[in-house]
Amino acid sequence: MQCLLCIKPLEKYLYKNGYWIYRCPICHLGQTDLKKNYKQFVKEFYSKGYYEGDPTRSAYADYELDKPLIVRNMSKLLSFVVPKKKTGRLLDVGCAFGYFVELALSRGYDAYGFDPSSFAVSQARKLVGKKRITEGTIGDVAYPTASFDIITMFDVFEHLEDPLNDMKKLSALLKPDGVIIIATGDTRSLAAKIMKRRWTFFIPPQHIFFFDRENVASLLKRAKLRPGAWYRVGKWLSLGYILHLARTTGESSAAQLIYKLVNKTILMRLPLYVPMKDNMVILANKLP
Numbered sequence: 476m477q478c479l480l481c482i483k484p485l486e487k488y489l490y491k492n493g494y495w496i497y498r499c500p501i502c503h504l505g506q507t508d509l510k511k512n513y514k515q516f517v518k519e520f521y522s523k524g525y526y527e528g529d530p531t532r533s534a535y536a537d538y539e540l541d542k543p544l545i546v547r548n549m550s551k552l553l554s555f556v557v558p559k560k561k562t563g564r565l566l567d568v569g570c571a572f573g574y575f576v577e578l579a580l581s582r583g584y585d586a587y588g589f590d591p592s593s594f595a596v597s598q599a600r601k602l603v604g605k606k607r608i609t610e611g612t613i614g615d616v617a618y619p620t621a622s623f624d625i626i627t628m629f630d631v632f633e634h635l636e637d638p639l640n641d642m643k644k645l646s647a648l649l650k651p652d653g654v655i656i657i658a659t660g661d662t663r664s665l666a667a668k669i670m671k672r673r674w675t676f677f678i679p680p681q682h683i684f685f686f687d688r689e690n691v692a693s694l695l696k697r698a699k700l701r702p703g704a705w706y707r708v709g710k711w712l713s714l715g716y717i718l719h720l721a722r723t724t725g726e727s728s729a730a731q732l733i734y735k736l737v738n739k740t741i742l743m744r745l746p747l748y749v750p751m752k753d754n755m756v757i758l759a760n761k762l763p
């Protein structure tokens with residue numbers, strides 16, 4: 476395996492969930508060896524269980540029950556966009572159940588979304604209507620060039636197979652004065668350094684790339700995007716989701732026990748603010 480940015484051989488970094496994560500010795504970009512066809516993998520993996528606590532997925536405990544907290548986090552992310560663009564055509568990449576499209580519509584944006592999961596797409600279409608949601612990966616979808624004012628990618632970047640080509644394509648969909656906002660994990664955050672292999676972003680196989688500020692900025696530049704502002708955000712999460720993450724990607728047997736005790740009780744929905752700030756939110760403009 477080669478580094479996407481440096482075109483140099485990657486080194487073995489850590490082994491988790493049956494997959495090797497490699498790392499570039501020069502720019503520190505991390506990459507999972509997926510060992511299978513990405514398109515096929517995406518079709519099979521992001522099924523109903525992914526959103527409903529399947530223990531083999533280390534994804535969401537219950538995406539639908541957690542909607543109020545998910546929307547609260549999304550609202551924070553949208554607040555970074557508002558000063559730049561108060562209205563306009565917006566595209567949400569990896570829109571899942573369409574919660575962000577619904578939120579953006581309620582704030583007056585002409586919002587659209589797409590997602591490769593046919594289960595998620597069917598949920599999103601029920602919420603915001605068929606014409607606003609498309610099924611597919613970034614490679615699949617066909618929107619007109621320079622047709623969006625805003626592109627949003629929340630917790631999507633790390634799932635991409637080819638982030639460089641994907642960002643080039645998305646960059647072309649932006650109008651010349653358009654903005655793109657990306658939220659992803661930061662491998663140089665304090666939480667990542669302390670938790671090491673238990674860091675909740677190290678979730679192969681669904682997380683394929685692991686960035687820090689420097690290597691993500693260099694990738695964006697090659698896609699003709701210039702990061703203008705950087706933020707770190709805390710997140711509202713339900714106790715159920717935290718325990719599910721801890722028992723799966725956190726590899727905690729104590730969390731597994733507690734999860735079993737509180738599962739299906741009202742405690743699962745207890746909202747907690749997690750100020751881990753192990754993420755980076757990047758607001759980028761298009762370069763001429």
Ligand SMILES: [Zn+2]
Binds near residue numbers: 479480500
């Ligand atoms: Zn590299």
